Every structure is written in C-alpha cells, then in structure tokens.
Amino acid sequence: MKGGRSKSDTKSAKLSVTKKPTKGGGGGAAARKSGKAAKDPNKPKRPASAFFVFMEEFREQYKREHPKNKSVAAVGKAGGDKWKSLSEAEKAPFVAKADKRKVEYEKKMKAYNKEQAEGPKEEEESEKSMSEVNDDDEDDEEGSGEVSIA
Numbered sequence: 001m002k003g004g005r006s007k008s009d010t011k012s013a014k015l016s017v018t019k020k021p022t023k024g025g026g027g028g029a030a031a032r033k034s035g036k037a038a039k040d041p042n043k044p045k046r047p048a049s050a051f052f053v054f055m056e057e058f059r060e061q062y063k064r065e066h067p068k069n070k071s072v073a074a075v076g077k078a079g080g081d082k083w084k085s086l087s088e089a090e091k092a093p094f095v096a097k098a099d100k101r102k103v104e105y106e107k108k109m110k111a112y113n114k115e116q117a118e119g120p121k122e123e124e125e126s127e128k129s130m131s132e133v134n135d136d137d138e139d140d141e142e143g144s145g146e147v148s149i150a
Contacts, residue, residue, distance in 0.1 A: 044108035047101035054086075054094040055079050 048056070058079045062069075069075070083091075 042112070044105055044112055047105040048098060050091060050095040050098040051083055053097045053101070054083055054091070058082060 055076075059075055062075050062078060
C-alpha cells in the first residue's frame with residue numbers, strides 16, 4: 001500500500017486511547033445507584049395517566065380476542081394505535097378515571113407529607129421486629145428449663 005496505514009497500525013492506535021474517568025468515580029451504574037436515596041415503601045404510588053387507564057381495559061379485551069398472542073409488544077402497539085384513533089369524546093371516560101385517581105393520590109400525598117414532617121414515631125415497632133424479639137424471649141425460656149444429663 002502506498003501511504004496507507006496497515007491493519008496493525010490502526011489496531012495499536014485504537015488500543016492506545018485512554019478513557020477519562022466519569023464524574024461518579026468511574027463506577028458506572030453501580031456508583032449512580034448508591035448515590036440515590038432509598039425509596040420509601042409507604043410513599044403512595046403515582047396515579048396512572050388516561051392512556052394507562054385505557055390500556056388496563058384494552059389488555060383484557062385484546063387477550064380475549066387474541067388468546068394465542070403472548071407478545072407484550074404487540075399488545076402495546078395495538079393499544080397505542082387504538083388510543084390514537086379514539087376521539088376526545090371516546091377518551092373522556094378514561095381521562096375522568098385518571099383525574100379521579102389523581103385527586104385520590106394528591107390526598108394521600110398530603111397525608112404522607114404531613115406524616116413525614118411530624119417525623120417517625122419511636123414508640124411503634126414493626127411487626128417483624130416485635131416477632132423477632134418475642135421469638136428470642138421464647139428461646140431463652142425453653143433453653144433454661146432443660147437439664148442435660150451426661
């Protein structure tokens with residue numbers, strides 16, 4: 001070849017590239033997750049949008065009409081096409097259900113935020129911790145009554 005690079009030259013050029021560390025210290029997805037705050041299991045879930053309310057009903061109907069279809073993508077694609085073809089009047093019941101769920105969610109969030117502002121109650125213990133404490137007490141009582149003969 002005249003003036004061209006050989007394959008070995010391009011490989012070495014590619015291999016000599018050094019990557020710069022990312023802001024998170026180079027840990028990738030694991031480093032990003034550790035920086036996030038843990039989710040509170042008591043926090044209310046966000047309500048479904050009108051489209052997802054529609055999809056709840058559409059999935060059941062689609063499964064009845066197409067019992068052999070197991071593709072989630074096919075159901076989603078058909079649901080999206082159907083949603084796009086609906087008029088505003090046809091979407092209205094789903095929008096109303098979504099609005100109702102949103103109002104309920106906002107009430108739950110106000111109660112949740114009020115509870116969070118008050119702080120955790122120290123007197124209450126979870127059922128699991130209570131049962132573990134009780135199990136430990138029972139084990140101690142059983143062990144003290146037995147006499148081993150050697």
